[in-house]
Amino acid sequence: MSNDPKVLVALDFDNYDQVMALVEQLDPSKCRLKVGKELFTLFGPQIVKALVAKDFQIFLDLKFHDIPNTVAKAVTAAAELGVWMVNVHASGGAKMMSAAAEALKPYGDKAPLLIGVTMLTSMVEEELSQLNVSKSANEHVLSLATLAKESGLDGVVCSAKEAVMLKQALGHEFLLVTPGIRPAGTDRGDQQRVMTPAEAVTAGSDYLVIGRPITQSEQPIAVLDAINQTI
Numbered sequence: 001m002s003n004d005p006k007v008l009v010a011l012d013f014d015n016y017d018q019v020m021a022l023v024e025q026l027d028p029s030k031c032r033l034k035v036g037k038e039l040f041t042l043f044g045p046q047i048v049k050a051l052v053a054k055d056f057q058i059f060l061d062l063k064f065h066d067i068p069n070t071v072a073k074a075v076t077a078a079a080e081l082g083v084w085m086v087n088v089h090a091s092g093g094a095k096m097m098s099a100a101a102e103a104l105k106p107y108g109d110k111a112p113l114l115i116g117v118t119m120l121t122s123m124v125e126e127e128l129s130q131l132n133v134s135k136s137a138n139e140h141v142l143s144l145a146t147l148a149k150e151s152g153l154d155g156v157v158c159s160a161k162e163a164v165m166l167k168q169a170l171g172h173e174f175l176l177v178t179p180g181i182r183p184a185g186t187d188r189g190d191q192q193r194v195m196t197p198a199e200a201v202t203a204g205s206d207y208l209v210i211g212r213p214i215t216q217s218e219q220p221i222a223v224l225d226a227i228n229q230t231i
């Protein structure tokens with residue numbers, strides 16, 4: 001197995017013992033872990049530190065979206081926690097994203113990867129008009145991703161459906177982190193713009209965020225291993 005595992009397991013749990021029981025079975029050489037709003041709101045920086053201490057690389061997914069000064073301070077706090085990746089909403093704008101990128105510069109090669117969220121994978125194109133966005137989903141994602149790149153971010157969160165377009169437009173180095181991943185035959189839940197793990201990697205996804213197909217399974221390790229075999 002590679003030292004650069006592509007699967008980021010979304011630890012969306014409300015129970016400390018349950019999450020730790022799963023983590024005990026996981027191997028940092030086979031996956032990275034994502035701590036999102038539910039886990040962080042319940043258990044705070046302590047759980048992030050506990051997972052870092054177990055040698056996992058952590059994506060702190062708090063999707064910061066605030067004034068530039070506040071977001072710069074928030075990503076600095078994330079860097080101090082020792083996380084591997086952190087995200088902000090690209091729709092917070094260029095000033096906000098640049099402030100975040102600037103704040104991480106002093107950390108050099110220890111800085112977390114800074115990623116901009118484009119259009120949530122739970123959204124369909126028709127919802128954009130409710131937000132007064134008259135672009136197509138592809139155009140909207142491309143414009144937010146372009147702004148993120150110009151603002152000094154390392155990559156974006158998008159759906160794998162936009163991966164071919166974004167790699168072509170923004171280059172191979174610009175990272176694509178794709179949730180909305182569903183192995184064939186699994187429940188979509190609230191996800192809309194979905195692809196299978198193999199399709200996503202073929203399209204150009206660098207990292208696959210996968211939660212419920214693994215965490216809600218009776219055999220999470222077998223599911224993760226099976227996914228890793230296909231990518």
Ligand SMILES: O=C(O)c1cc(=O)[nH]c(=O)n1[C@@H]1O[C@H](COP(=O)(O)O)[C@@H](O)[C@H]1O
Pocket residue numbers: 010012036061063087117119120121122157158179180181189191209210211212213
């Ligand atoms: O930033 C994210 O990670 C994210 C962005 C997005 O557009 N869609 C999305 O689903 N996510 C996160 O990715 C995870 C997907 O989980 P599952 O749908 O259970 O696989 C959740 O923790 C979401 O918070």
